[in-house]
Amino acid sequence: MIATHSERIRSAVIGCGRMGAVTSEAMRRFAPPAWMPLSHAEAVLAQPCLELVGVCDIAPEPLAAAAARFSVPAYADYRQLLDALRPKLVTVATRTPERPDVIAASLAAGARALHLEKPLCNSVAQLTQLEALFADPSLACTFGTLRRYMPIYHRARTLASEAYFGGLSQVQVNMGKAPLMWTHPHSIDLLLFLAGDRPVKSVSARFADGSVERHGSRIDGDPVVTSILFEFDDGLSGVIGQTGGCDVVLAGNNGTIAVESDGRRLRIRTSEGSDIYWDRHLLEEADGSPGGTRLALDRLVEGLNGNAAQILADKRAILTGQRLLLACGQSHLAGGAAVDPAQLDPKLVITGRSGNRYA
Incomplete structure (x- = not known):
């Protein structure tokens, strides 16, 4: 059953750069409407089942700007955010080298849904560790490769199957x-x-x-x-x-x-x-x-509400x-x-x- 507005899912954004919190002016100017809202924070606010409860970044200026813009608590250490807020949904827009550690810490803190920027990791060893973490059937994940979620690409795939x-x-x-x-x-x-x-x-x-x-x-x-x-x-x-x-x-x-x-x-x-x-x-x-990152978050909400087949397919695609x-x-x-x-x-x-x- 989809969560109601009064039962909104506690969500946090880790990484407050151009994907986490600030959509670039070039994307706003040139990208098709299907790409908006693009930043994680904007997409969380656009999803009625989600509640943005905090943001995190190691850089003081983007962190302060995001906290002020979205009127939420700010944390310089993601571990402190996870410990204090216990979000059920976490979006991760850090640089790749730290991403596997953020993922592991988020899951250890009780997160059950992750939206992750790409790439997932830098090494085969890290990928092996993440494959083990993703094996949890209750964990829902989506990825920053947003075209997979957009209707026009679904339309193309459907047309390609016609006789x-x-x-x-x-x-x-x-x-x-x-x-x-x-x-x-x-x-x-x-x-x-x-x-x-x-x-x-x-x-x-x-x-x-x-x-x-x-x-x-x-x-x-x-x-x-x-x-x-x-x-x-x-x-x-x-x-x-x-x-x-x-x-x-x-x-x-x-x-x-x-x-x-x-x-x-x-x-x-x-x-x-x-x-x-x-x-x-x-x-x-x-x-x-419009759609953008909101489409990925919609799928996470569906996953949290029991769409097991979609959870499995999304995680398999990310790891592959x-x-x-x-x-x-x-x-x-x-x-x-x-x-x-x-x-x-x-x-x-x-x-x-x-x-x-x-x-």
């Missing part, structure tokens, strides 16, 4: 020449979602020369991706390259379906009759409805996406050779560092 399309053969995600840990958790999760979250057989990845330093099984830096190829068990392929535009293209035997410009519109190309050229164009504009992200690093270390994501080096680390900052 006229001729079967899905390839999914291509275009996010530009971008770093692995900062940008491509989005690409990988979207590709998995549109592929129906089917199993990946192998991953081949290449990074731009000079974008990282290797120290044994440790990749220091946030690698700039030149190409990634995912091969699925049934012959479907997934491609991430350097093309920009924030588009995704689903290719079938009889046409293509593209979600363009980060969800602004959906374009279908097919042919008429026996014409081999896909000159018939159908266009669907997005309906303009992180495993594939790390598999890209292992492939790079192997000279771009195809690697089995189920067989990762337990010592593999990707720091995600850009200068003094981390993804």
Whole structure:
């Protein structure tokens, strides 16, 4: 049963930067409406079953600004917040290196729902620990890869299953020449979602020369991706390259379906009759409805109210996406050779560092 407004779920935000508390002006100006509300705190306030009870950040200025803006208590130490407030739902928008510790501490303090920014972690060892934590069937989790929750991408996946399309053969995600840990958790999760979250057989990845330093099984830096190829068990392929535009293209035997410009519109190309050229164009504009991080929090509320199947599917997608992200690093270390994501080096680390900052 969904919680009523008077029974709102105590929620806290850990990390008060541009994803935790302050949506950037560029996103407000250029992003489609489906991306708003984007920041965690704004999304908590927009979800009627949630109550924002506190915020946390190690940096004094963003912490003070968030506490003043949202009229809630401020904490510089997440452990103190968790001990004092005992939130049932926690959103985590810290940098990646500390994220696994924040997750573990939140669960130990009684949190049963987590919305997590990406990437999930930096190493295979951390991923193994998180897989054990996520095994709790009562824990609900969602991820900052928000396209998975947006209606227009659900529409594209549904269309790709229809008979006229001729079967899905390839999914291509275009996010530009971008770093692995900062940008491509989005690409990988979207590709998995549109592929129906089917199993990946192998991953081949290449990074731009000079974008990282290797120290044994440790990749220091946030690698700039030149190409990634995912091969699925049934012959479907997934491609991430350097093309920009924030588009995704689903290719079938009889046409293509593209979600363009980060969800602004959906374009279908097919042919008429026996014409081999896909000159018939159908266009669907997005309906303009807001969603953003609120959509992810809606799923957490559903999970807390008993949607066990959704809980399991969401956690599986988060962990699989992180495993594939790390598999890209292992492939790079192997000279771009195809690697089995189920067989990762337990010592593999990707720091995600850009200068003094981390993804």
